[in-house]
Amino acid sequence: MKIFKVIAWIALIAFVGIQFFPTDRNESDLIPQTDFMLVNQVPTSIQNQLKESCYDCHSNNTKYPWYNKIQPAAWYLEDHVKEGKSELNFNEWDSLSRRRKASKLRSIIKQVESDEMPLSSYTLIHSDAVLSKAQQTEIIEYMRQLKGEAN
Amino acid sequence: MSKLRSTLGVVAIAFITLTAVSCNDNKKEQNKADGDHSEMSVDGDHSEMNHDNSDGHHDVDKNAMAINDSQDSKAEVILKDYFNLKNALVGDDNAKAKDLGMALTKSLKSFDVSSHSNTEQTELKDIIVDATEHAEHISESDIAHQREHFKILSKDITDMVAITGTNKKLYEQFCPMYDGGSVWLSMEKDIKNPYYGSQMLNCGKLQREIN
Numbered sequence: 001m002k003i004f005k006v007i008a009w010i011a012l013i014a015f016v017g018i019q020f021f022p023t024d025r026n027e028s029d030l031i032p033q034t035d036f037m038l039v040n041q042v043p044t045s046i047q048n049q050l051k052e053s054c055y056d057c058h059s060n061n062t063k064y065p066w067y068n069k070i071q072p073a074a075w076y077l078e079d080h081v082k083e084g085k086s087e088l089n090f091n092e093w094d095s096l097s098r099r100r101k102a103s104k105l106r107s108i109i110k111q112v113e114s115d116e117m118p119l120s121s122y123t124l125i126h127s128d129a130v131l132s133k134a135q136q137t138e139i140i141e142y143m144r145q146l147k148g149e150a151n
Numbered sequence: 152m153s154k155l156r157s158t159l160g161v162v163a164i165a166f167i168t169l170t171a172v173s174c175n176d177n178k179k180e181q182n183k184a185d186g187d188h189s190e191m192s193v194d195g196d197h198s199e200m201n202h203d204n205s206d207g208h209h210d211v212d213k214n215a216m217a218i219n220d221s222q223d224s225k226a227e228v229i230l231k232d233y234f235n236l237k238n239a240l241v242g243d244d245n246a247k248a249k250d251l252g253m254a255l256t257k258s259l260k261s262f263d264v265s266s267h268s269n270t271e272q273t274e275l276k277d278i279i280v281d282a283t284e285h286a287e288h289i290s291e292s293d294i295a296h297q298r299e300h301f302k303i304l305s306k307d308i309t310d311m312v313a314i315t316g317t318n319k320k321l322y323e324q325f326c327p328m329y330d331g332g333s334v335w336l337s338m339e340k341d342i343k344n345p346y347y348g349s350q351m352l353n354c355g356k357l358q359r360e361i362n
Binding site: 097099100103106110 | 280284303
């Protein structure tokens with residue numbers, strides 16, 4: 001019986017202990033000149049949807065949920081955001097060459113088309129981020145049009 | 152008093168556990184680095200062994216190595232890896248394509264553009280960055296994704312060859328069915344479709360000859 005108590009104590013203390021580890025928060029009020037919305041004429045409805053569904057992981061500013069204050073959830077989110085930004089950062093869109101833009105647009109189209117993005121682990125909690133079929137089509141059509149210009 | 156002591160004990164144990172865990176992570180990273188290192192040193196040993204080896208194979212090995220060395224930073228190595236990758240996709244071999252995606256990533260990263268003019272350098276660097284990203288994705292995806300990335304990779308490699316040139320004769324081939332029409336490069340005139348593999352092996356046509 002005593003052993004359980006000890007284990008419980010250790011778990012509790014470890015849990016408290018990891019709360020002191022700092023995480024890099026992905027937050028910035030600055031919207032750089034290279035932002036996707038600034039360099040493209042994006043229709044408002046698509047702007048809103050992209051911000052809701054994509055910008056948390058694919059820009060320099062994440063709207064964090066409350067549980068980001070708690071480890072290990074914060075670590076998990078940090079990893080996701082880091083990976084998301086390394087694949088695509090809408091804030092830095094215009095720093096990409098034409099070739100890279102065309103490449104990224106194609107990936108965006110494919111990922112939205114096949115329901116891979118937004119990630120299901122993300123939409124599970126952010127129900128607003130879910131793209132309806134109509135929204136998907138709207139985004140895809142727009143990205144296709146952009147891609148046509150880039151090619 | 153004894154309660155205080157046991158609490159202190161528990162705190163100490165937790166602290167040690169935490170430290171151990173974080174040390175472990177460091178160690179893991181170090182091991183990983185060591186692993187890479189030893190892989191490299193295996194290659195090194197290998198060349199040394201060849202060097203010491205005085206039997207008939209010696210010269211042959213050395214020549215092969217010399218060719219590899221002199222071509223290491225050139226477009227031909229990238230092409231070689233690209234064709235191996237293409238063949239893996241033709242053979243529906245996901246695992247092999249992953250390995251070759253990795254190999255291609257490496258040869259793309261070691262590509263030296265310094266012998267080209269400034270404008271060509273900018274263009275080539277752009278191509279290499281894009282191609283590297285696709286090669287990286289190929290090294291970690293399922294076969295459907297690999298083929299999606301292979302399509303853009305093929306465009307990148309075609310554009311690269313247009314600048315660097317090659318001593319090989321290449322065939323640009325075209326599959327009208329895959330993703331609204333897709334191109335790939337091959338060393339053989341015969342069609343072997345990397346986008347469909349065994350499902351539609353001979354679907355496609357010769358579009359252009361290079362060289």
